[in-house]
Amino acid sequence: MGCRAQINIRGDCLANIPTIQRLIESLPKEVRTCSKCQEEAIVQVSEHLLHQDGGIPFGEAAIFGCDESLDKVIESVLRAQPALGDCFESKKS
Numbered sequence: 852m853g854c855r856a857q858i859n860i861r862g863d864c865l866a867n868i869p870t871i872q873r874l875i876e877s878l879p880k881e882v883r884t885c886s887k888c889q890e891e892a893i894v895q896v897s898e899h900l901l902h903q904d905g906g907i908p909f910g911e912a913a914i915f916g917c918d919e920s921l922d923k924v925i926e927s928v929l930r931a932q933p934a935l936g937d938c939f940e941s942k943k944s
């Protein structure tokens with residue numbers, strides 16, 4: 852273990868979260884999963900965002916995983932939809 856990390860999704864990209872989520876879930880498991888620690892990259896959205904209907908979206912979303920799985924997942928997402936590059940903040944551990 853020890854390589855856990857996360858990438859936050861920018862607040863102005865919240866509308867793209869379903870797309871990002873779909874893209875990540877459609878990736879093969881070996882792409883989503885770290886070969887060293889088996890940590891799987893997943894998109895998590897904070898509670899109030901999920902329960903929000905209408906109005907201005909607020910809350911937080913991030914992709915959790917580890918160094919390796921996040922790199923692989925982001926690379927694949929950007930290959931599929933380069934425009935989403937602006938949605939991701941830099942990776943932090």
Ligand SMILES: [Zn+2]
Pocket residue numbers: 854855885886887888889890917918919920
């Ligand atoms: Zn790992």
